[in-house]
Amino acid sequence: xxxxxAAKLHSITVTGADLNYHGSITLDPDHCNEAGILxxxxxxxxxxxxxxxxxxxxxxxxxxxxxxxLNGAAARTxxxxxxxxxxxxxxxxxxxxxxxxxxxxTFNRDNSVRDRMFYDVxxxxxxxxxxxxxxxxxxxxx
Numbered sequence: 489x490x491x492x493x494a495a496k497l498h499s500i501t502v503t504g505a506d507l508n509y510h511g512s513i514t515l516d517p518d519h520c521n522e523a524g525i526l527x528x529x530x531x532x533x534x535x536x537x538x539x540x541x542x543x544x545x546x547x548x549x550x551x552x553x554x555x556x557x558l559n560g561a562a563a564r565t566x567x568x569x570x571x572x573x574x575x576x577x578x579x580x581x582x583x584x585x586x587x588x589x590x591x592x593x594t595f596n597r598d599n600s601v602r603d604r605m606f607y608d609v610x611x612x613x614x615x616x617x618x619x620x621x622x623x624x625x626x627x628x629x630x
Contacts, residue, residue: 492585493607494578495523496592497556499536499571501599504557511560513574516599517548522625523591525576533562534573540565546574554599585609585617589626 497519504514513533515525525531527548534541544562549555556574558566566572580588586609594603606626610618 489579490582490585491577491579492588493590494576494588495525495590496576497523497525497574498592498594500556500574500593500595501597502558502566502568502570502572503555503599505563505566505568506557506559507563509559509563511562512545512547513562514547514549514555514557514559515574516553516555517551519554519593519599519601520546520548522601522604523576523593525574529576532575532577533558533565534575535566536571536573537567538565538570556599586611591625592621 513531525546528545530543530545532541532543542562542565549557556572590607592605592607593601596602603623604625605621605623608620608622612618
């Protein structure tokens, strides 16, 4: 089994930090649903401003709010206004790599979605792999 990227929210802006909450990251469920990130799913968070890297779990905030709030200990790793990357992962067999199509959303500073894309891996006849970043979503729907 290999750990691979399953979904990514790239350059989402931190809208809050609540040190006294019991942990996690609160995200807009609209963003999570579109990318394929589940509530209670563990994610890695990478702060583009500081380089801090942490792992925590997702809870859903208010739909349509654009929220991105670091809670508990995670609140110490980011400031409001920092851009972060939220990445979920999955364990798969190497033979499954061409079947998955990780969705990636990129964001404007107000946390509206700027771009929608997905990662597409192919396997050639000789067994070598190809990698392409494609615009849109794997299903063709937004």
